[in-house]
Amino acid sequence: MENGAPMDEELKLETDILTLDYLLCSAVKGVIDDRRAQRDSQQRLRQNGEDLFATFDVFMQLFQQNHPDAELSDDLRIKLQILTVTNLFCRRYRASVFMPSKETLQTQRQHNKERANAWLQQHKGCIILPENGAADGPTDRASRETIRRQMYSLMRVPYDENIPALDSAVTLLDILPEYMALCRMVSKTVQDGNWMDQPIFFMLHSALEQILIHGTTISHAANEAFAWGCPLDVESTQFEKADFIIEWEAFRDSVKESLFPDTQTTWESQLGELLDKKSPLTQFEDSILVWLEGVLRLQNTPILAQLEEGNLDGLTVEETEAFMDRVGIR
Incomplete structure (x- = not known):
C-alpha cells in the first residue's frame, strides 16, 4: 500500500477485525490473570486485565460505529461470549463501570x-x-x-x-x-x-x-x-x-x-x-x-498474535511478509 493512499473500506474492515480479535483475546487472558493474581494475594501496581478490557471496550465501540453492518464470524462471536462470561465471572466482586x-x-x-x-x-x-x-x-x-x-x-x-x-x-x-x-x-x-x-x-x-x-x-x-x-x-x-x-x-x-x-x-x-x-x-x-481458557484455545489464534510469533499458520515467511505489507502493518 502506497504511503498516503486512502485505505479502502474492505481493507479497513479487515484490519479492524484483526485488531478486534487480538484485543478481545488479550482482554480474556488479562481478566483471568488478574483474578488468579488476586486469589494468590499477589500485589500489582496495575490491573492488566482492567487496562486490556478498557482498551477492547473503546475499540469495540469504535468498530460498531465504523462498521454498523459488519457480519462477525462464528469464531469472533464465540470469543465475544467468552469475554462476556469471563468479565462477569471474574470481576463480580468489585464495583466497576464495566459491569451491568x-x-x-x-x-x-x-x-x-x-x-x-x-x-x-x-x-x-x-x-x-x-x-x-x-x-x-x-x-x-x-x-x-x-x-x-x-x-x-x-x-x-x-x-x-x-x-x-x-x-x-x-x-x-x-x-x-x-x-x-x-x-x-x-x-x-x-x-x-x-x-x-x-x-x-x-x-x-x-x-x-x-x-x-x-x-x-x-x-x-x-x-x-x-x-x-x-x-x-x-x-x-x-x-x-x-x-x-x-x-x-x-x-x-x-x-x-x-x-x-x-x-x-x-x-x-x-x-x-x-x-x-x-x-x-x-x-x-x-x-x-x-x-474458559480451554474454550478460548479451541478458537482460531488471532492473526496479530501469530504475527508476534513471526509467521501465520499455513504460510511461509515470505507469504507472511506479503500479508503484512498488504494490510499495512509492516
Missing part, C-alpha cells in the same frame, strides 16, 4: 425469571415445592451479611468500600444464562464429555449463593437455577447422544435434590456439606477459569 448497572440487572433478572418459569411450565416434573414451611436457609440479614464476608475472605477479595451493594452486585444466577449460551455455542467443538458436568455445578453454586447471601428460599433458588435443559447440540438423532442427555438430566436432578435436607439434617449441615466437601467454591471457580 442496577437497572440493567433488574431488567435481566425479570427476563431470567420469566424464562425459568416458562421452562418449568413445560417440565412440571422438575418443580420442587417447599415442604410444610420448614427452615429454608438463613432468614436474617445479619447472618447473610456474615456469610457474604466469609465468602469474600475465602475468595481473597477485600471487603471494603469497593464492593458493590448487595442489590446491584452481579450474582452467579445473573451470569448463568450467558454461561449456558456459551456452552451451547461450543458444544459441537468441545468433545470432552466431562465438561458437561460443569453447567450443573454452575447451577448448584448459583442456587447456593441465592440461598445463603440473598435470602431466597431453597425451593425458589433451586427451581430457577436448575431450569435448564442439556446445552449439548441435539440436532442429531444419534442414540448415544440421546442416552447422554438422559444421563445428564438425571445428574442435574440429583444435584438439585442435594440442596434439600432430609428430616434428620438441618439446612446448615446440608449446604455446608455441599460447600465443604462436594463442591468447594474455590474449586468451582478454578474449574470455570480453566474451562
Whole structure:
C-alpha cells in the first residue's frame, strides 16, 4: 500500500477485525490473570486485565460505529461470549463501570425469571415445592451479611468500600444464562464429555449463593437455577447422544435434590456439606477459569498474535511478509 493512499473500506474492515480479535483475546487472558493474581494475594501496581478490557471496550465501540453492518464470524462471536462470561465471572466482586448497572440487572433478572418459569411450565416434573414451611436457609440479614464476608475472605477479595451493594452486585444466577449460551455455542467443538458436568455445578453454586447471601428460599433458588435443559447440540438423532442427555438430566436432578435436607439434617449441615466437601467454591471457580481458557484455545489464534510469533499458520515467511505489507502493518 502506497504511503498516503486512502485505505479502502474492505481493507479497513479487515484490519479492524484483526485488531478486534487480538484485543478481545488479550482482554480474556488479562481478566483471568488478574483474578488468579488476586486469589494468590499477589500485589500489582496495575490491573492488566482492567487496562486490556478498557482498551477492547473503546475499540469495540469504535468498530460498531465504523462498521454498523459488519457480519462477525462464528469464531469472533464465540470469543465475544467468552469475554462476556469471563468479565462477569471474574470481576463480580468489585464495583466497576464495566459491569451491568442496577437497572440493567433488574431488567435481566425479570427476563431470567420469566424464562425459568416458562421452562418449568413445560417440565412440571422438575418443580420442587417447599415442604410444610420448614427452615429454608438463613432468614436474617445479619447472618447473610456474615456469610457474604466469609465468602469474600475465602475468595481473597477485600471487603471494603469497593464492593458493590448487595442489590446491584452481579450474582452467579445473573451470569448463568450467558454461561449456558456459551456452552451451547461450543458444544459441537468441545468433545470432552466431562465438561458437561460443569453447567450443573454452575447451577448448584448459583442456587447456593441465592440461598445463603440473598435470602431466597431453597425451593425458589433451586427451581430457577436448575431450569435448564442439556446445552449439548441435539440436532442429531444419534442414540448415544440421546442416552447422554438422559444421563445428564438425571445428574442435574440429583444435584438439585442435594440442596434439600432430609428430616434428620438441618439446612446448615446440608449446604455446608455441599460447600465443604462436594463442591468447594474455590474449586468451582478454578474449574470455570480453566474451562474458559480451554474454550478460548479451541478458537482460531488471532492473526496479530501469530504475527508476534513471526509467521501465520499455513504460510511461509515470505507469504507472511506479503500479508503484512498488504494490510499495512509492516
